[in-house]
Amino acid sequence: MTYRNSRTVKPAPRLSLGLALAVSFLMPLAACQQQPQAERPPLEGAAIGGPFTLVDKDGKTVTRDQFKGEWRIVYFGYTFCPDACPLDVQTMMRGFNIFAKAHPDLARKVQPIFISIDPARDTPKVVGEWTGAFGPRLLGLTGTAEQVNKAADAFAVYHKRGADTAGGYLMDHSRISYLMAPDGKPISMLPTDKGADAVAAELAKWVK
Template identity: 40%
Template sequence: MSRRLLAIFALLAVAFAILTGLAIRSGILAPQHQTAAVGGPFQLTDQSGRTVDERALKGKWSAVFFGFTYCPDACPTTLFALGQTEKLLGRRAGDFQTVFISVDPARDTPTQMKTYLTNEAFPRRTLGLTGTPAQVDQVAKAYHVYYQKAGEGADYTVNHSTITYLMNPKGDLACLITYGLTPQQMAQKIQAAMQQGSRAQSC
């Protein structure tokens, strides 16, 4: 291959790299490692009957978990682990809250949520949220949460995602906490994020 052709290919490669970079910066293209945004605007009702929106996540580290009060396993297990995690955070526990969002609005009224969250093994600083089916669907989509009713009659269940979303005090995703971690492991991840500051995006 002649030097002239090599020079042309080199120039084309440089031009392509420059154009790709400009496209990414302008938003026309997204870098391959970029993940879909998690979180966003919502309006729900807390366990005291008050209307709450996404501003409830501002100013604190929030462990956001989706479930339902009739859940037989993943929900109480996760809330129990978060209760232990809260204690392990020590003085930083005041900067941390658990946000439990129902995916069963038909049964999880504010009163039902309040009763359920009085369990002493659950985190002391828990915000329980429910709403209309449309409101729940909106927030579930914002967090990319899967949920689906299974069964008929009063004893139906709800299949759902079991990821916990650690949101930083700015209301943005810091990291995902997988189901099944010990309280010690959860506390380590949360503390690692806290050490990075309020804009942390990893743990």
């Protein structure tokens, strides 16, 4: 006599067509939601940057349009500054050099620029000699008072002549190193107050 197992195996429950479609739709959606979104530039949409016409160390005219397609680092200061400007620019350029050593191809797409806010004393020759002390990549620009004021206003830079002293007058001004995109839009302020390594890291974060 042959005995058969009296137990029967029940088939697994089947998903309804509607439920199956809902699950298949939600799975990729959930996966997309888990992907981190790209960080927005801190200065995105800010009214910073604009047209300017200045001159370089040789007295040649330089305009904003000449930098189309290039990243730019822009700092406003003056060569007779006793402390803040040399410190800021030194940190800015040291950070740029660290970045250039790690990313030489990207660094070639970046133009560091120093713009004087003291045109009465900062002639093209003076600016050229001063910026040359920080390396050949730093471009120094100056111009007439009207040209300098227009450039400073475009970058929302505060500047004002201080009182006369025995050693000459000082200039009050903003201390900001702007990173500008190839299309001329503002990206971020380089953290010169945190040191050269922080500047290099900020450049590496945005310059691609």
